[in-house]
Amino acid sequence: MNIKYAYKEDQNSPCQACRPAEWSPWSDWSGCTVSCLEGVQKRQRVCIGIGDCEGKKVEVQSCSLKSCCPQAGGWSDWTPWSECSVTCSVGQRQRTRQCNNPPPSCNGECEGDSIETIPCDTLQICPTHGSWGNWGAWDQCSFSCTREGSGVFPVQSRFRECNNPPPSTSPLGRDCDGSRQDTRECRDVPFCEVDGQWGPWQDASECSVTCGVGRIRQTRQCDSPAPRHKGKDCVGPSQRQTICNTKKPCPIDGQWTEWGAWSKCTRLQGDPIRCRQRVGNQYRHRKCEGQNYEGKWCEGKPRDSRACYDMDNCPLDGSWTEWSEWGQCSSPCGQSEKTRYRECLPTYPPYPDVVEGATKVVEVFFSGVPKPKCSPIDGESLKVEETTDCKNLPKCP
Incomplete structure (x- = not known):
């Protein structure tokens, strides 16, 4: 059964995972119950799977967003009145005060305004500021249909100029406020074609x-x-x-893992056998995994053994192989190369490949990685490579 699926005990039960019960990750901590001094916050988690989970479902801890609560402060004296805010017509003067007598504590504030204003007249003529002229004609709609039920319609635009009057130049007047462009929806266009879409399976x-x-x-x-x-x-x-x-597990038969690596070739007596015509033994193992829901156990043995000669790091005469087939081109286009190689392979001694065991004749294998010796080719004694160009490849885009 696939453990990524879930099931329900009945139609109204919650969805349960097909695996042993385990806790979900903790939720984030909730907000603190107070904004100053000490409060509490909590977090929780959910038990998912078959059975019960051990441990707490909810955790609560103390919290403090601020170590103190806000306290109001007092105002300083007002500053002198400022200069008039404009150089023509009527403006404003203002004065200010600071909340520092005493200062508020813990992000508190003073009650009232920190600024007072009064009007002031400069007795000077102001520049003429620009005003908009009439709107022009409406442009064409942005598209020719609207999608039924979307509430989205095409739009059209019109424009105006700041020339009624234009702003003065001496003294310099301000340009018109706002946009020179106006848009509106085109609500009289037909509905767009609606292609059919499949409903749920x-x-x-x-x-x-x-x-x-x-x-x-x-x-x-x-x-x-x-x-x-x-x-x-x-x-x-x-x-x-x-x-x-079906939410009902089927029997799952066990399956062997791949064989592990062969162990070192040795004798139980500890006799030295490396680089000698002495038979040792080596072993490898595998595991039966995945058996569940009354499925069958793996057939066969979890352990394998074989007779061996220990040739690890043994100096042996070698011979060069013939050239290998050419490898693939290094690039599918443009300039590209391919390579072939020869290797120096060991010539194993003529030890018997079968020996008489206690109860039967057994096959003997060479074990380990020997050190073959071949006559050097181009200064290489173990592997020599040859490279050539791949021809008639297409140009790269």
């Missing part, structure tokens, strides 16, 4: 199996939405075969 048969995951036939309707306003029909099949989960 619905089961049309029972699951093909009584345990684990099987297949089920499903159908769907072209109604989400149905084609309207000369739109296209739905594309694709209206029926399909898909997987279904």
Whole structure:
């Protein structure tokens, strides 16, 4: 059974994972219950899976956003009145005070305003500021149809100029405030074509199996939405075969892992056998994994052994292999190269490849990595490579 699936005890039960019970990650801590001094905050987690989880579902801890609560301060004396804010017509003068007599504590504030203003007249003529002229004609709509039910319509624009009057130059007047462009929706365009879209798949048969995951036939309707306003029909099949989960585990037979590496070739007596015609033994292991729900245990043995000669790091005469086949080109286009090689392989001594065991004749294998010795080729004694260009490749884009 796939543990990534879940199941329900009945239709109204919550969804449960098909694995042993375990806690979900903790939620983030909630906000502190007070804004100053000491309060509390909590976090929680959910038990997911089959069975009960050990430990707490909810944790609560103390919290403090501020070590003190705000205290109001007192105002200083007002400053002298400022100069008039404008150089023509009527402006304002102002004075200020500071909240520092005493200063507030813990982010407190003073009650009242920190600024007072009074009018002032400069007795000077002000410049003429610009004013907008009439709007021009409406442009064409931005597109020719609107999507039914979207509430989004095409728009059209019109423009105006700052010339009624234009701003003065001496004294310098301000340009017009606002935008020279106005837009509105085009609500009299027709609805756009609506292509059909498939609705959700619905089961049309029972699951093909009584345990684990099987297949089920499903159908769907072209109604989400149905084609309207000369739109296209739905594309694709209206029926399909898909997987279904019976929420009942099927027996799972065990499977052997790959064999592990062979152990070092040795004798139980500890006799020296490396680089000698003395038979030792080596072993490898594997595991039976995945057996569950009364499935079968793996057939065969978890341990394998064989007779061996220990040739690890043994100096041996070697011989060069013939040239290998040419390798693949280094690039699919432009300039590219390919390589072939020869290797110096060891010539093993003529030890018997079978020996008489206690109860049977057994095969003997050479174990370990020897050190072969070949006559050097181009200064190389173990591997020599040859490289050539790949011809007639296409140009790279």
